[in-house]
Amino acid sequence: DAKTTQPTSMDCAEGRAANLPCNHSTISGNEYVYWYRQIHSQGPQYIIHGLKNNETNEMASLIITEDRKSSTLILPHATLRDTAVYYCIVRLSGGSYIPTFGRGTSLIVHP
Amino acid sequence: EPEVTQTPSHQVTQMGQEVILRCVPISNHLYFYWYRQILGQKVEFLVSFYNNEISEKSEIFDDQFSVERPDGSNFTLKIRSTKLEDSAMYFCASSVPRPSTDTQYFGPGTRLTVL
Numbered sequence: 225d226a227k228t229t230q231p232t233s234m235d236c237a238e239g240r241a242a243n244l245p246c247n248h249s250t251i252s253g254n255e256y257v258y259w260y261r262q263i264h265s266q267g268p269q270y271i272i273h274g275l276k277n278n279e280t281n282e283m284a285s286l287i288i289t290e291d292r293k294s295s296t297l298i299l300p301h302a303t304l305r306d307t308a309v310y311y312c313i314v315r316l317s318g319g320s321y322i323p324t325f326g327r328g329t330s331l332i333v334h335p
Numbered sequence: 336e337p338e339v340t341q342t343p344s345h346q347v348t349q350m351g352q353e354v355i356l357r358c359v360p361i362s363n364h365l366y367f368y369w370y371r372q373i374l375g376q377k378v379e380f381l382v383s384f385y386n387n388e389i390s391e392k393s394e395i396f397d398d399q400f401s402v403e404r405p406d407g408s409n410f411t412l413k414i415r416s417t418k419l420e421d422s423a424m425y426f427c428a429s430s431v432p433r434p435s436t437d438t439q440y441f442g443p444g445t446r447l448t449v450l
Contacts, residue, residue, distance in 0.1 A: 262378070267442050267443050321437075323380075325378035
């Protein structure tokens, strides 16, 4: 799997958009970008994933640059409950491929 | 919404004892996984299981560990003789492999404390 680089920590005001960047300059053509988050001591929670196109679901939006070397996870209206560690993972699809969790970005949403 | 469940939520055991951690994956999922997370450290892959056999395992998953799907719903992780360093959160996950998405869904975890 391609390596990813994320800032160690970020903070955001409640109600504002949280934009979490991820660099994955060695990504290959068939690797997906996945985002998970982990709220303190809970299991990682899937957020969103994409290959080339931007994606949006009820939780977040994923913006992938045209060259696919970086991406941004956007939480449009952050709440206190969004305080968590966010992991950007680049991986191949298929059940036999195991995602590798790094340190992620610790996002703190403050009132 | 279906979810992965794990029991117990917290297990305390003495060093050298055997423990079994239980998981009920999402019912139509085909791949099952165990991960662990030592306090303050990364989430680490242990093992994946598919079609009633181990698909992949990490270096952590040595002879002290075993997995089993004893019936159509449960997926278990056994540690035969626990060590102090086995103290961690253990997460079960499951997925349905599809061509463009095989998202792993994680359970809430079991906190294992070895004394």
